[in-house]
Amino acid sequence: MSISYHLDQLPSNVLSLSGYDFFQFIRTTLGEPEAKLLNKISVKTTSSLLLIEDPLDIFNQDIDDEELDTLKEQLCFKMKNDxxxxxxxxxxGFVSLKQALKxxxxxxxxxxxxxxxxKQNVNTSSISSLSTPIQEVTTSSLSLSEHxxxxxxxxxxxxxxxxxxxxxxxxxxxxxxxxxxxxxFEQNSVAxxxxxxxxxxxxxxCKNNQKIQVSNFYKHPQTIGCSRMQEIKKAQKQIILQQQLQSTISVSQFPASQSCVSPMQIRTDEAINTSAAPNINLVPTSQSKNNAKRRIVSEPERSFSTKRSRT
Structure with a gap:
C-alpha cells in the first residue's frame, strides 16, 4: 500500500492525534524508523509536526548519540567519504505527510x-423577520412637544x-x-x-418604554471636558465674591454707636463737677508749725509772769 493512498485516507481526528495514537499513525503512514525519530526529537503530536520545519535536519547536526546514529544508518545512505x-x-514521505496535513x-x-x-445568516434572517412587529411595538405614541x-x-x-x-x-x-x-421622528414614528x-x-x-431618557446627557456636565460647565462654575464664584465685597463695604460704612462719649463732653462734665464742689480752706503746713511753737513758748512765760505778780 503506497504512502499516497494512506494520505488520501487520513482519519478525521488526524489533527488532534498525540502520544501513542500519533506514533501509531506515523508507523502506519511512514514507518517504524520515522516514528522512532519523531519520538527521539520529542515531536509527539500532529500540531508539533506541522510546526517543525524539517525533522530530518537533526542528522545534519554533530550529535553524539548511539540511538540517533542507529536511526541515521536506517534512514540514510553512508557515502564513501563517511x-x-x-x-x-x-x-x-515527511514532505508529503506535512502537505496532506496542511x-x-x-x-x-x-x-x-x-x-x-x-449561523450568521440564520440569525440575520430571524431578526429581519421579527423586525416589523418590533417596530410596531416601539412606535412612539407621544407627540413632539410631549417628548x-x-x-x-x-x-x-x-x-x-x-x-x-x-x-x-x-x-x-x-x-x-x-x-x-x-x-x-423616523419613518416608523420612532423618536x-x-x-x-x-x-x-x-x-x-436613548429610549425606555417609548420615552426619551437623558441619562447619557447627565454624565457630560460632570466631566472636565465640558467647557460650558466650567463657565457656569466660574460665574457662580464671581457672584459670591461680589456679594462678599458688598457686605464688607456696608459694614465699614455703618455709623458709630451713639453711646460713645466725645472728648468735648468729657471736658464739659469736668468743668461742671469742679464748680459744684464745696470751697474748703486748708491751712498751710508752715503756718500750723509756727502756731505750735508759739503755744509751747508761751506756757513758761505765762507761769513766770504769774509768780512775779504774787511777789
Missing amino acids: KFLIKPGVTY ENLNQQLKHSTKRKQQ KSHVLNLIKKWCNENKESLSLDSFQLEEGIDFTLNID QATIKCKCGKVISL
Whole structure:
C-alpha cells in the first residue's frame, strides 16, 4: 500500500492525534524508523509536526548519540567519504505527510468558516423577520412637544437634585442658552433625540418604554471636558465674591454707636463737677508749725509772769 493512498485516507481526528495514537499513525503512514525519530526529537503530536520545519535536519547536526546514529544508518545512505545522505523516499514521505496535513487543516478551517456564516445568516434572517412587529411595538405614541417637555422636566429635576454635589448655590441648565435639544421622528414614528451642549459636544439620547431618557446627557456636565460647565462654575464664584465685597463695604460704612462719649463732653462734665464742689480752706503746713511753737513758748512765760505778780 503506497504512502499516497494512506494520505488520501487520513482519519478525521488526524489533527488532534498525540502520544501513542500519533506514533501509531506515523508507523502506519511512514514507518517504524520515522516514528522512532519523531519520538527521539520529542515531536509527539500532529500540531508539533506541522510546526517543525524539517525533522530530518537533526542528522545534519554533530550529535553524539548511539540511538540517533542507529536511526541515521536506517534512514540514510553512508557515502564513501563517511558522510550520510538521507534517503529520498524518507524525505518525500515527511514532505508529503506535512502537505496532506496542511490541506486537511485548511479544509477544516473552510468548513468552520462556512458554518459561522450560515449561523450568521440564520440569525440575520430571524431578526429581519421579527423586525416589523418590533417596530410596531416601539412606535412612539407621544407627540413632539410631549417628548420635549418630558426631556426638559428631567433636566430641570436633575439640576435641582445635583446642585449641592456640583457645589453650586443655584444651578439650572436652560435650552437655547446652555444646550440645544433636537427631536425627530423616523419613518416608523420612532423618536430620535440628541442634545448639543454649548461646548460643542453632541450626545445621543436613548429610549425606555417609548420615552426619551437623558441619562447619557447627565454624565457630560460632570466631566472636565465640558467647557460650558466650567463657565457656569466660574460665574457662580464671581457672584459670591461680589456679594462678599458688598457686605464688607456696608459694614465699614455703618455709623458709630451713639453711646460713645466725645472728648468735648468729657471736658464739659469736668468743668461742671469742679464748680459744684464745696470751697474748703486748708491751712498751710508752715503756718500750723509756727502756731505750735508759739503755744509751747508761751506756757513758761505765762507761769513766770504769774509768780512775779504774787511777789
